[in-house]
Amino acid sequence: MKVTIDGKKIEAKLGETILEAAVRAGVEIPNLCYIEAFGGQGVCRMCMVEVKDGEQKRLVASCTYPITGEIEVQTNTPELQEIRRNIITLLYRRAPNSDFMKKLYQEYVCPAVEVVDPAEKCIMCRLCVKACEKVGAFAISTIMRGTEKRVATPFDEASPSCIGCGACAEICPTGAITVKEENGKQEIWHKSFEMSRCEICGNYYSTLPVKEHVKEQLDNEVSGENLCPSCRRKKLAGDLAKFSIK
Ligand code: SF4
Numbered sequence: 001m002k003v004t005i006d007g008k009k010i011e012a013k014l015g016e017t018i019l020e021a022a023v024r025a026g027v028e029i030p031n032l033c034y035i036e037a038f039g040g041q042g043v044c045r046m047c048m049v050e051v052k053d054g055e056q057k058r059l060v061a062s063c064t065y066p067i068t069g070e071i072e073v074q075t076n077t078p079e080l081q082e083i084r085r086n087i088i089t090l091l092y093r094r095a096p097n098s099d100f101m102k103k104l105y106q107e108y109v110c111p112a113v114e115v116v117d118p119a120e121k122c123i124m125c126r127l128c129v130k131a132c133e134k135v136g137a138f139a140i141s142t143i144m145r146g147t148e149k150r151v152a153t154p155f156d157e158a159s160p161s162c163i164g165c166g167a168c169a170e171i172c173p174t175g176a177i178t179v180k181e182e183n184g185k186q187e188i189w190h191k192s193f194e195m196s197r198c199e200i201c202g203n204y205y206s207t208l209p210v211k212e213h214v215k216e217q218l219d220n221e222v223s224g225e226n227l228c229p230s231c232r233r234k235k236l237a238g239d240l241a242k243f244s245i246k
Contacts, residue, residue, distance in 0.1 A: 005073045018062035018073055029062050029075050030084060032091075032173060033125035038134070040064040043126050044091075050074040059083075063070050091123045098123070098174035124149060128168035128177060137161045138166060140189065153189050153229055164193035164207035168179050198228035205229065217218035 004005050004022055010025035017040050022029050032044035040047075040063025047062040052072040059080070062073070074080070085108055089090040094107040098121040106112075124142070128151055132140050139162035143152050153159040164186055169177035180187040183194050193207035205228035206214075227235060 001070055002066070003071055004066055006075055007145065012067045015066050018035075018049060018051070018065050018067060018235070022062065022242065027075065031063060032123065033127055034063045035127060035130075035171070038127070041126060041130065042174075043124070044087065046084055046087055050077055050080060054120045062165060067069055088121075095121045095123050095174055095176065097121050098176065100174040120152050121174045122151060123174055123176075124151070125136065125173065126151070127171045127173065131167040131171045132162075132231070134162070135167050136163055137163055137165070156190070157189035159189060162189055162191055163209035163213050164188055165210045165213070189234075196226060199226045200231040200235070201228060202230055 001012055001014065002009050003018075004010075005018070005022055005027045007023065008027060010021060010027070012021040019029055019031065019034060019040060022038075023028065023036070029047050029049060031047040033041050033095055034047065040061070042064040045061055046078055048059050049062045049065075050073065051065065052074075053058050053069070062075075069107060088101075088104050088108045091110045092101045094108070095101045097119050101121075101123060104173065128138055132138060137159075137221050139159040140151055140153055142149055144150060166179050166186075166188060169179045169188065171177075174186065177188070181204070184197065184205075186195055186207055193209065195204040196206050197204050199220045213245070225235075227231070
C-alpha cells in the first residue's frame, strides 16, 4: 500500500511500523532507542511524527505505530521540532556528561551547552537491557521510578547471570556503561571476569563465561580453538586457500 512521508510516496507493507517503512525508503526520522534487530520500543519518543488518517491528525511514535492503511506522515513540523527540543533538553540535563547528548543538544537546542557536572551519561533508552535479554542473561533491568529511575543489576550487586559479554556497553549510544580491561581481567557491573587469551596473537579477547556460552551454542571443533575473531578469520582464510582451485 502507498504511504506518503514528507510528500514522498513510498510502498509500505501491512503491519510494518512507520519508522521501518521510512528507513527502507531512506527517509530519516530521528530516534535514540531504535535498533532494527530489536524493533521499536517507544521509549525515547524522539521519533514522534504527525499522522493524517482521513480527516484525523495525531502525533504518534513512529517506531511502534503499525501501518494499516494509506496515511500521510509529516516528520518535521514546528510542533515536532519543539517536542524533540524538549526531549533532548530533558535528556541532556539527565546525562550532561555524555558527549553524545552534548552534540545532540548543540544540534537541536542551542550551540552553547550549559555548564553542568554530574557524572550521569545514561538516557534510559533501555537498549542495554534489551541487548542483555537477547544474549539470554537478563542480568540488568530498570529499577526505581521517576527521576530516580536507572538501569542496574539486582540490588546493585554482581549478577550471577552476567557473563561479561559487554553487549550492553557496546550498544549504549552514550557510552554510559563502563567496561574496564586490565591484566587479563574485565570488570563490568560490579563483576570481574578472567579473560581468554588468543593462542596465536596472545591478545585477550573474551571473558571465560562468554567462551563457555559460545561453546554451548557451537560444535566443539569450532569452539575448542582458543582464537580471537581476527585470528580465527585469518586461519579460516588460510584453510580455504589450501582448497582453492589452482
Ligand atoms: S555484560 Fe552482563 S549485563 Fe551486559 S549484556 Fe552481557 S550479560 Fe548482560
